[in-house]
Amino acid sequence: MMGTTNDAAQDTSNQKTQTRRDFLKITGVGLAGAFAAAALGCISVDTRDGRKLKAWRTSSGAIVHDPNLCVGCRRCETACTVRNDGKASAYISRIKVARNFNYGAAGVTAAYAVADGQQGNFRLVGETCRQCSHPACGDACPVGAITADKKTGARVVDAKRCVGCGACEDACPWGMATVDPETKKSTKCLLCDGDPSCAKTCPTGALAFYPWEEAEALLFGTDATSGATAVSGASA
Amino acid sequence: MSATFGYTGKILRVNLSTGAISIDDTMKYIDFIGGEGMAMKIMWDEVAAGTHPFAPENKIVFGTGPLCGSGVPCSGRTNITSLLPSNPYHAVSSSHMGGYFSVELKYAGWDMIVLEGRSPKPVWLRIEDDKIRLEDARWLWGKGIFDTMAMIGSQMGKEAQVAAIGQAGENQLNLAVIRTGSSHSAGGHGGILGSKNLKAIAVRGTGSVKIAADRHALMDADKYLMSLIGANNQHVVPRNPQPWAEFTSPTSRWLAKKGLYWGAANPPVETGECYPEDMQSVGLRTQKAIMDLGPVAEKYTVRMGGCAHCPIRCHSQVNIPQLEQYGVDTNVSNTCMGFFSPAGIMINGMPDKPGMEKGEGAMIGRALGAKLADDYGMWCNYGQIGRDVMYAYSTGIFKKVLPAAEYASIPWDKLESGDPAFLIDFYDRVANKKGELWHIADGSYWLAKRWNFGEDYWNDYKYKLWSKLGFPVHHSNEASGQVGALISCFSNRDAQNHSHMNFIQAGLPINLLKEIAAEEWGSPDAIDDIKNYKPMNEGKAKFVKWSLTRSLLHNSLTLCNWMWPMTTSPLKARGYRGDTALEAKFYSLVTGIEKSKEDLDRDSERAFTLFRALTVRAMKTADMRNEHDQTTAWVVTAEKGKDGKDIQPFTPGTDRMTQADMELGRTLVYKEFGWDQKTGAPTRATLEALGLGDVANGLASAGLLPA
Numbered sequence: 001m002m003g004t005t006n007d008a009a010q011d012t013s014n015q016k017t018q019t020r021r022d023f024l025k026i027t028g029v030g031l032a033g034a035f036a037a038a039a040l041g042c043i044s045v046d047t048r049d050g051r052k053l054k055a056w057r058t059s060s061g062a063i064v065h066d067p068n069l070c071v072g073c074r075r076c077e078t079a080c081t082v083r084n085d086g087k088a089s090a091y092i093s094r095i096k097v098a099r100n101f102n103y104g105a106a107g108v109t110a111a112y113a114v115a116d117g118q119q120g121n122f123r124l125v126g127e128t129c130r131q132c133s134h135p136a137c138g139d140a141c142p143v144g145a146i147t148a149d150k151k152t153g154a155r156v157v158d159a160k161r162c163v164g165c166g167a168c169e170d171a172c173p174w175g176m177a178t179v180d181p182e183t184k185k186s187t188k189c190l191l192c193d194g195d196p197s198c199a200k201t202c203p204t205g206a207l208a209f210y211p212w213e214e215a216e217a218l219l220f221g222t223d224a225t226s227g228a229t230a231v232s233g234a235s236a
Numbered sequence: 237m238s239a240t241f242g243y244t245g246k247i248l249r250v251n252l253s254t255g256a257i258s259i260d261d262t263m264k265y266i267d268f269i270g271g272e273g274m275a276m277k278i279m280w281d282e283v284a285a286g287t288h289p290f291a292p293e294n295k296i297v298f299g300t301g302p303l304c305g306s307g308v309p310c311s312g313r314t315n316i317t318s319l320l321p322s323n324p325y326h327a328v329s330s331s332h333m334g335g336y337f338s339v340e341l342k343y344a345g346w347d348m349i350v351l352e353g354r355s356p357k358p359v360w361l362r363i364e365d366d367k368i369r370l371e372d373a374r375w376l377w378g379k380g381i382f383d384t385m386a387m388i389g390s391q392m393g394k395e396a397q398v399a400a401i402g403q404a405g406e407n408q409l410n411l412a413v414i415r416t417g418s419s420h421s422a423g424g425h426g427g428i429l430g431s432k433n434l435k436a437i438a439v440r441g442t443g444s445v446k447i448a449a450d451r452h453a454l455m456d457a458d459k460y461l462m463s464l465i466g467a468n469n470q471h472v473v474p475r476n477p478q479p480w481a482e483f484t485s486p487t488s489r490w491l492a493k494k495g496l497y498w499g500a501a502n503p504p505v506e507t508g509e510c511y512p513e514d515m516q517s518v519g520l521r522t523q524k525a526i527m528d529l530g531p532v533a534e535k536y537t538v539r540m541g542g543c544a545h546c547p548i549r550c551h552s553q554v555n556i557p558q559l560e561q562y563g564v565d566t567n568v569s570n571t572c573m574g575f576f577s578p579a580g581i582m583i584n585g586m587p588d589k590p591g592m593e594k595g596e597g598a599m600i601g602r603a604l605g606a607k608l609a610d611d612y613g614m615w616c617n618y619g620q621i622g623r624d625v626m627y628a629y630s631t632g633i634f635k636k637v638l639p640a641a642e643y644a645s646i647p648w649d650k651l652e653s654g655d656p657a658f659l660i661d662f663y664d665r666v667a668n669k670k671g672e673l674w675h676i677a678d679g680s681y682w683l684a685k686r687w688n689f690g691e692d693y694w695n696d697y698k699y700k701l702w703s704k705l706g707f708p709v710h711h712s713n714e715a716s717g718q719v720g721a722l723i724s725c726f727s728n729r730d731a732q733n734h735s736h737m738n739f740i741q742a743g744l745p746i747n748l749l750k751e752i753a754a755e756e757w758g759s760p761d762a763i764d765d766i767k768n769y770k771p772m773n774e775g776k777a778k779f780v781k782w783s784l785t786r787s788l789l790h791n792s793l794t795l796c797n798w799m800w801p802m803t804t805s806p807l808k809a810r811g812y813r814g815d816t817a818l819e820a821k822f823y824s825l826v827t828g829i830e831k832s833k834e835d836l837d838r839d840s841e842r843a844f845t846l847f848r849a850l851t852v853r854a855m856k857t858a859d860m861r862n863e864h865d866q867t868t869a870w871v872v873t874a875e876k877g878k879d880g881k882d883i884q885p886f887t888p889g890t891d892r893m894t895q896a897d898m899e900l901g902r903t904l905v906y907k908e909f910g911w912d913q914k915t916g917a918p919t920r921a922t923l924e925a926l927g928l929g930d931v932a933n934g935l936a937s938a939g940l941l942p943a
Contacts, residue, residue, distance in 0.1 A: 068501050071519045071540055071549045074336070078307025078545060079455075081444065086451045088307045089444035090343060099395050101336070102417075103386075107394040112386050113565040117394075118418040119385060121567050122538045122553040181365075181442050197455075203519030203547035204505075 041148025042138060054139055059131035059153035062215035063095065063189065063196050067116075069206035070124040072101060076198035076207055083197040084190065085180070092180045094189035095198045095207065097126040126207070129176045129189030130219045131155055137188060140171035145186070153212075154191035162186050241448035242302030242827035243270070248346045248368065250361060252432050253292055253353030257368050262347040266829075267927060269836070270301030270347065272330050272791035273843035275317030278350060279328045280846060280931060285853045285938075289319035289326050290408055290431035292354040298341070298399070298437070301794035305342030305445040305544075306454075306826045309461055310796040312544030314338040314399070316422045319854075320728055321410040322617065322679030324705055327728040327854035328847065331413075332791060333399070334543035334551075335420035340397035343441030355433035360400075362392060363439045373435040377406060380611035381415050382565075388438045400436035401426045402613025404667040404677065411615040411677040418541065419551050419569040419606075423615035424729060448828025457821055463513070464805035464814050466490060466742070467521040468550040469734060469798055472806040472814075473743025480511050482808055485743030489550075491523045498523070499535035500555050512806040518547045525552035528575045529602055530595035541569055548799055558600050559607070562657060570606040573619050578605020578659055580622020583629060586654040601656035608659055612667035617679055618730035620708040623699045624676055624683060634673075637687045642671040681706030697870040702730070704868065711737045713871055713891050717769030718901045719762070721893055722780045725865040725902070728851060734797045735783035735790075739763075742804040744812050752804060756816060757782060768888045772897050777904035785840035789819060792843065842926040845909065845918050849931045852917050858935075858942045860916035865902055872898060912942035 042056040077093035090098040103109070104116025105125050116123040135155045138146035145161035146168060148154070157168075157177075164184035168177035177188040191209070192198075199207040210218060239245075240263065247260035265274040275297035287293045296318035303311045314337050320329035341349070344365050351361075358373035371391075376384050381402045388398050397416060404412035405426030412426025429435070447454055466472035467490035474481050475488040492507035510517045524540060525533040529552060536556050540549035553569040560566055579586065579602050586601035588594060609616070616622070628634045629651070635643055646665075650658035666674045675686055680701060684693055694701050700708045702724050710730035713721040715737055724731040740749070740763060750760035759775025790797040802814035815821075817833040824830045831839075848860070857863050872895040874882035883890040885897070906913045910922035920941055923932035935941045 068503070068539075069505060071542065073519065073542060073544070073546055073549065074339075075307065075309070075545055075547060078305075082307055082447060082451050082454055085444070087444040087446045088305055089442075090339070091442040092444070098336075101395070102397075103389060103394045108386050108390040113382065113567065118541065118569070119382065119389075121555065122418070122541065122569065124539075182444060200515065201458075202516060203549075205516035 041150065041153070044144075056133060056135060056138065056155075057148045057153055058133055058212055059148065059155065060191070060194070061209055061211040062131040062219060063128040063191070063199060063207055064210050064215055064218045065095070065097075065126035065128050066206045066208075067123050067125050069204045070097070070126055071204055071206070072097065072118060072124045073203060074098060074101070075201045075203065076126070079197040079201035083192060085187070092178050092187045094176070094187060095126060095128050096176065097124065100125040100127065127174060127176065128207070128219075129155075130174060131189070131191070131212075131215070136171040136173060137168035137177045137186075140167040142167055146188075149190065152191040152194050154189060156190040157186045157188055159183075159185045239446070240827075241446045242306060242823075244342060244345045244347050244443075244445070246346055247348045247350060248363070249350045249352075250368070250370070251353045252351060252355040252359070252370070252434060255355075255370055260350070267839065268843050268846070269789065269792035269839050271299035271304075271315035271794045272317055272788055273839070274348060274792070275299050275315065275330070276328065276843055276846045276850060279317060279319075280850055280934075283319065285856070287319060287326070289321040289428055292352070292432070294319050294428060294431075295350055295352045296425060296428050296432075298349040298351075299792075299794070300338040300342050300347055301792050302827045303793045303795060303822055305339045306447060306822075307458070307545050308795070308822045308826065309458065309465060310543070310546040310548065310799040311794060312336060312339055312546055313791070313794040313796050314341075314416070314422065315791045315794055316414060316425050318425050318428050320424055321408075321427050322424060322681065322706060323728045324681045325728075325854045328850045329424065329728040330791060331422035331424045332732070333414065333416050333420040333422040334546075334796065335397070335417035336544045337397045337399050337416040337420075337439065338794060339544040340439040340441045342445050343443050344439050345441065345443050349437065351432060351434065354431065358433050358435055360388065360436040360438060361434060363437065363441075364392070365440070365442055373433075376435045378403065381613050382611050384436055388436060392438050393440060396438045396440050398436050398438045400613070401429045402611055402667065404613045404615070405430040406435070407667065407669040409614070409667070409669070409674065409677040410679045410682065411617055411621065413613050413615045415610060415613055418553070419571065419574060419610060420543070421574070421610065421613075421615070423617070426613050426615065445826075447826055449825035454825050457818075457825055461802065461818055461822075462515055462518065462547065463807065464802050464810075464818075465518065465548065465799070466804070466806050468524060468548050469741060470738040470800070470802060470804065470814075471741060471743050472804045472812060474510075478509050480509070483743060483745065485741075487741060488743045489524065489527065490521050490743070491526065492517070492521045496523055496526070497534060498537045498539050500538045505539070519549050522548060522550055524550050524571060525554055528552045528571060529554065529599040532593050532595040532599050536599070538567070543796065546796065546799065550798070554603060556600060556603050558596075559604055562604050562660060564604060564607050568603040568607050570610065573616060574606045574610070575602040577616035577619045577622055578602055578609060580616070580619050581605065581625050581659065581662060582651065582654055582656065583622065583626045584652060584654050586656055597654065597656075601654075601659065604656045605659045605663075608663040612663050614663060614667055614677065617706075618708055618710050620680055620700070621676060623708070624680060627689065627693050627699055628676070628687060631690070633687050633689070638672045642673065646673070679706050680708075695869040695873075697875070701868050702871070703866070705864070713893055716740045716763055716779075717891060718772050718776050718893060718897065719779050719783070721867065721871065721898065722776075722901045722905055723783050725867065726784055726848075726905075732797075733783055733787045735786040735801060736779065738799070738801070739803045742812075744804060748812060751811075752813065753779065755813075756803065767891050769886055769891065771886055772901040772904060774904055777901065777908050780901075780905050781908040782837075785837060785844050788844050788847070789836055789840040792840070793819060793823065795819065838926075841909065842928065845911075845922065845926055846928060846931060848909075848911070849918050849923070849928070849935060852935060852940050853938065856938070856940070858912070858915045858917035858940050861899075861902055861914070865916055867893075867898065915942045917942045
């Protein structure tokens with residue numbers, strides 16, 4: 001294994017189950033199920049009113065990108081893919097700088113010269129996986145290939161189980177999960193065993209790992225109900 | 237084609253006359269490394285001597301190398317090789333650009349693109365992985381490069397990386413660039429795309445560069461390299477005293493310090509102390525805007541930009557609201573000559589207007605000119621265009637050669653008073669080929685003929701012409717005496733060589749540099765103290781050969797020669813030594829083809845000797861010494877001291893050379909390469925030893941092998 005130590009990533013004190021309200025409704029699962037969720041990272045259960053519910057252990061944190069500090073070198077992209085895929089690529093990088101690089105997230109507009117991006121005001125909007133508390137990628141996966149990593153809580157893809165269907169890619173509201181066209185396996189941020197390769201390689205400190213409470217505030221805003229499903233409106 | 241590492245294994249060939257698209261095998265050119273080396277082989281094999289650069293028969297090669305896209309630091313460069321229009325013999329030459337184009341090309345699955353022919357109508361080349369199409373460019377033709385990129389991006393997707401020409405290239409000016417990204421220009425070959433009716437190449441790649449080695453081995457090598465890297469130009473000593481620094485250097489591009497900011501970032505970003513071991517401040521070391529645009533630019537600096545996979549950021553990205561009054565966008569990105577060449581055109585300078593801060597006028601003018609030249613796609617012949625304006629203006633030649641009505645219509649008053657608005661008028665006339673003035677973009681050789689420049693143009697130091705082939709100094713005699721001087725004698729355009737420059741300007745004391753020189757080139761006397769040069773010696777010849785071949789190696793791998801080689805490091809614990817075997821280490825790890833430093837040196841020598849053979853073939857003479865390698869007269873003429881007397885060469889205070897010493901220098905460099913010591917042409921024995929027997933036969937049949 002790659003990982004070495006990273007104090008922030010190893011701090012598991014704030015790992016908690018985010019779906020307490022749903023848990024109250026759970027029948028027939030009880031404490032045993034909750035323990036199972038903690039051990040496996042996530043568990044699928046039936047609620048009293050007959051809904052399927054997946055409960056996820058919270059991630060230890062997430063990587064956050066600072067558009068003000070980023071210099072657009074995109075060393076993070078190769079640091080990510082060399083470590084995790086044994087090859088260098090921008091498309092499957094779990095940190096996405098390339099796609100907003102030229103013209104910002106909005107893409108080409110008539111006002112491109114003053115909009116985000118290298119062809120405009122130079123602002124570089126990199127995107128990172130939010131490690132959502134209710135990860136749409138994991139909920140969408142038909143084969144249960146996405147689970148919470150035991151050590152970091154990151155929502156990780158088990159390549160052996162992944163069938164490359166692209167459901168995670170379609171489901172993620174942030175467009176982060178990406179099926180590798182060469183391997184037909186999904187790639188998404190796995191927090192590099194607690195020592196994210198992208199952040200280590202960033203020459204200006206524009207990428208950094210934050211513990212969950214801080215990451216949530218930075219990525220979703222301080223008052224947000226975090227998670228992909230909160231945005232998609234499907235959350236309780 | 238078998239599976240490859242580093243290399244994608246595929247070369248894309250497009251015949252613009254027929255629209256035929258085909259795939260070639262990279263690996264058949266493997267002896268030439270990649271990029272520039274492979275392009276030399278293709279030009280030798282496929283483009284006949286005497287072909288005009290703008291003829292359909294000419295080819296242009298866009299090349300990446302095996303390290304490009306792998307994430308190896310400073311590996312984002314694109315090498316472009318073709319016949320060079322500004323050269324009197326249209327000899328083969330290369331131009332290079334940084335940015336992100338080459339990396340995208342690799343990820344699309346292509347090592348190189350070879351273009352030939354001439355499209356019957358304007359087109360652009362669309363590359364989406366293995367899907368290749370020629371697209372109608374009628375709506376793009378006539379547009380500047382910024383809008384061209386945006387229009388292509390709107391069709392192809394915002395991620396597309398585009399290399400394009402502006403009006404200057406469309407109009408087939410000799411001095412035209414091919415540009416990519418916000419500010420990355422390859423000078424000299426823009427007109428060739430124009431002649432082929434090809435407005436742009438746009439690439440989107442979803443693939444990868446495969447790594448042969450265990451991933452951890454590559455990551456470890458990256459970490460090691462990052463411990464050795466300095467600031468821009470591999471300056472390893474800071475300009476300002478730092479708690480960690482033993483030395484400082486007044487010319488260092490390691491400019492970061494407490495209290496120095498990217499002032500227009502929100503909030504402003506302090507560059508700070510940048511401890512060498514702090515990997516999260518490497519990108520802050522070079523605050524280039526205050527060099528490019530003066531100290532006043534600090535508060536206009538949004539960030540530092542640069543190229544793919546390079547932690548050292550050397551492109552100044554500024555927002556200057558004052559530019560709105562000139563009708564251009566306020567965001568400008570560029571570096572070095574991109575800013576200095578417009579300032580050169582403004583021959584009386586650009587003084588501050590009332591109410592301006594010190595240096596604000598020049599900053600505005602430089603940024604305005606950079607933006608205009610980048611949109612029109614104008615090349616400056618490494619700043620020579622400004623000195624050509626200076627000569628033609630100060631000698632009254634403009635008045636003589638321009639038709640009276642044209643002369644009267646040019647706002648010379650703005651040039652006189654230093655109003656940057658002159659540049660708006662100037663670039664429009666030149667790039668759009670208006671009147672007679674546009675011939676200023678013919679390049680020095682052709683321009684001097686057309687406008688009948690006097691010998692003083694070539695011989696007076698202030699015009700900085702290095703060679704009668706029409707190119708200027710570019711880190712020549714002022715860069716370590718004979719070393720820089722001889723490096724500048726072997727190219728067909730300005731030397732574009734930083735192998736030596738990075739070392740001599742590293743910022744370390746001369747005694748330390750001499751120690752390192754002894755280790756690298758066998759003699760401490762390979763380098764002298766600045767402006768205290770000693771006569772030519774063998775160590776300098778080895779240093780020259782190494783600089784020439786390393787530069788070609790970098791343009792082949794492709795690594796940035798403005799950072800590589802890593803001859804020195806900021807590490808006191810290593811005695812400030814770098815590691816010049818790192819190219820070979822990365823080559824072996826990435827490609828899985830085991831090569832030592834000596835192996836790659838040999839490969840580079842092969843490619844450089846082939847380049848030499850191409851020049852011999854283009855000039856139809858083996859007498860390189862007299863026909864190609866000579867300098868202009870000022871280089872070997874003693875300069876006057878303050879007392880009006882000649883400063884004797886090889887005494888303190890001058891960087892002038894002597895003819896006899898330079899001839900000895902040529903002889904020693906020819907000897908290092910195994911070329912004929914009389915003529916400087918490659919011999920059959922040397923060509924055959926390098927595996928270039930076919931080249932020897934080609935030269936022999938043209939009567940161009942030395943006796």
